[in-house]
Amino acid sequence: MTKFIFVTGGVLSSLGKGITSASIATILKQSGYRVTMLKIDPYLNVDPGTMSPLEHGEVFVTADGAETDLDLGNYERFIDVTLGAKNSFTTGQVYLSVIRRERQGGYLGKTIQVIPHVVDEIKARIFDAAEGYDFLIVELGGTVGDIEGLPFMESIREIRHELDKDRTMNIHVTLVPYIAAAGELKTKPTQHSVQELRRIGITPHMLVCRSEKPLPKELKKKLAMSCDINNNAVVEAGDAQSIYQVPMNFLKEGILTPLSEHFNIKIKPNMDRWETLVKHIILPQGEVTIAFVGKYIELKESYKSLTEALIHAGAHLNTKVNINWCDSERIEDVGAYDIIGNSDAILVAGGFGNRGVEGKLKAIEYARVNNIPFLGICLGMQLSIVEYCRNVLGIEDANSIEFDENTTNPTIYLIDEFMDQSGNKQLRTHKSPMGGTMRLGEYPFNPKVGTKLKAAYGNNETYYERHRHRYEANPAYKQRLEEAGMIVSGESDGLIEAVELKDHPWFVGVQFHPEFTSHLETPNPIITEFVRQATKTK
Template sequence: MSKQTRYIFITGGVLSSLGKGIAAASIATLLKKAGLKVSILKADPYINVDPGTMSPLEHGEVFVTDDGAETDLDLGHYERFLDENLSQDNNFTTGRVYSSVIEKERRGDYLGKTIQVIPHIVNEIVDRIKAAGKDKDILIVEIGGTVGDIEGLPFLEAIRAMRVELDKGLAMNIHLTLVPYLKASGELKTKPTQHSVGELRRIGITPDMVICRSEMPLDKDLKDKIARSCGVDKNCVIESFDCQSIYQIPLLFMQQNILDPISSMLNLGQLKVDMSDWNTLVKRVIAPSDLVKIAFVGKYLELKESYKSLTEALIHAGAHLDTKVDIKWIDSEKIYSENVDEILKDVDGILVAGGFGKRGVEGKMEAIKFARVNKIPYLGICLGMQLSLIEFAKNVLNLKDANSAEFDENTPEPVIYLIDEFIGKDGSKQIRTHKSPLGGTMRLGGYECDVKKGSILSKLYNGVKTIKERHRHRYEANPKYRAEFEKNGLMVSGESSGLIEAVELKDHPFFIGVQFHPEFTSRLTKPNPVILGFIDAANSR
């Protein structure tokens, strides 16, 4: 195989949210298992610069990369499937493209020319795709949205132009589309797929492969019909029907020999894939031996995609422990001191996730108190750690005014406070911060954390002295209260340049709060140690 990067362009038709990201990640996983150097890029046609300022209810989770980029949640799927760290180069939006082109125009880079979608915007998109594919055997490019969306046209033009520019055997187009089932007639219908492929052809893109999303498997006659009407080979019509777990999709694709036509079109030679370890984990996801019930206390329960990485991380931990993690979703705004015992009486562990804003924090602290007093395994992430400190300060240290400056900037007891930039003892800047367009600064991306010897956290990470995890937050634990916390049994077990990164309760089976987001580094084949330890403790009750 030549050294040139091959490109697989994945588009979607008929409806959004059909699973292009899962399909892309599944193909990437198979290619990586075949020994190729693979990466994935998500190109989003929306005009926001990135999802960082978008509501979780609008867009779902904001996934944070190790280098501090706020990206689309599909990058989380990519990392979880590939078991690789991606970066800001693996996701860009229309907003970022236009910002870059306008900045270049203002600098005079275009020598006074009229700036147009073609060639300038399209060329910027092409340049970003090529940069992401540098030094890779394969780059899979997922185009967000649906064919027919007006905002997606420049992206489709970019991949059309690239396909023309590249030598034969260096690129292929895969189109994922819906084959709906009509209950009234008892039929799967191919017409939406035909129309979607027709729309692609109208703008100059001919798919080499069609992946069919459906509620159930397609019979041979239906697949043959799709092949004829869409102009693809019969072995290039791939089923992607509803499965019990998204982690079954690579196995489903492999059963259909998806790599054979991909290898043929991209001149990859004979590809051998061993998915036995993956298959073992998937079997444990689908049919585990044990069951553990976890109370997931949050406030974005209207759209559980807001917590996608965390729910997937729980699945990863469960697979490695051969345990089904049964999530009991609990709206924190509906928890009060009068009903907390009833709500949480039957759970094996309590999880309080991250979030921004004051809404629902009282209910979260009631849940934290219940876990602390009743010695139920507890994991607090980001805001969940901060609230565990406030609850402890209120109810153990008797600091009744204990609060976060996020909720009351004039609180007399700022257990959690805002620091725009942390300055080390030697005067150097120890922590990089990112200025938000909304006015605040945030710690974003991976930071090292020193782990206290002998702590539960140390045991979870197998005695490693320094770990690295990802952050997304504005407020920090105030070190002013550290001595009183530790004097009364709440130990700081992780810190970074003087900042409190992790706390845990002594004389408790498992009570840990972490400022970082452990879910961002969890993978099916390598669950995060903190989340794995939490589920193990809950399962051991």
């Protein structure tokens, strides 16, 4: 008897539907309910995997290898669960599924239409994601009135009719703008947005109102009356110092009352530990600065999971993590010292393509030579091997074949070549629509005893982390690297998962993306240890 909460948005985008959804899910989960979440994206792309980070922001990878919207990352970080492919779908996936079924004769020759066939596919996916849970919270991307969102709105409307009244709830996130010239908050955009929802056949049960200014009681009553909802179901959502403060703000706004009354259940969250972590984010005792070296720093959403993972680590260490955004292309031009400055540690993030690579190599050399704590992720690890081969082993043309297909020393090569040489066909890989083979999703790795990696992860022999890449470190160079002082500290089925330097205070590179498994309540071990080392340097 799963209960469903559908979260829609009105007036304009980027109001925080994802954080609103995740915050409500957190309150329910901390009350002892089994909660899961679903993100519906109305675009026609099958997934964001082939979309530019500048177009879409970060691609979040699930444990089962799905490339999804970054909102799924927020869900995992808030409710401390592992989600999968069924927790996210797009219009492209829905239509692809319907057309494939039609081509295979699955509709028995019927004329295929948006209603009922496309809508039925959407509903089936929603019900599949809900199985086994007390609550499913569904966030619909876009805003009410978008033409691409209409089949999803119809699905929400039909589900309300198919289930008991107290099993579905519609929450509408909207904007109450402040007009400075008039000195007034305006409710008309929200009223029009709700009118559009009701025209479609959906009546919201709760309004979550984003606003720059506090909402007076009379204005809340006006919204409740004009939008035909209970007075206690107008929830103010002002800007917060941290996104993790939003659940606490909702509780202060009295969100428990409309939720409890609508579903006829008791909701008593235990937020003590959550509140402590939020206090450590907002009022920390310590402070460090991390030099974040990347090529997409003009759009920081491209590194959303990683910046959040640093916040999680800081919360558990009661330390504020300041980020010094370092453009790797500028490092190429002026050198590492001028850009990195007096940062306490250096992080080189992942990425695709050769833009900014030489700047990342300079940053890695700077960290190695000056004994600065260093963490390289994915491409960051690969380049740490390239830099070591060039400047310590003296292999001047050492390179990744991603950047030089003709190099005579391919220290980094394609995953296909590893599979050909090793004969390992058990390795789960995904064929990209662009033609390349990618390693996606969760894989096991074994940290080597006595290493910094092992010290960070603890006593277990095997751990799991997520991947998203096409290139691998070439194991043919492993012996030469280790003889020169670079230890292979983590492996998986013969693949190099992590490296570190023997004679360096703390220099670690990992092929996986540890940020994808970091949650506020359970931060990632290697990122937490990296921040801890930065505090020692400071």
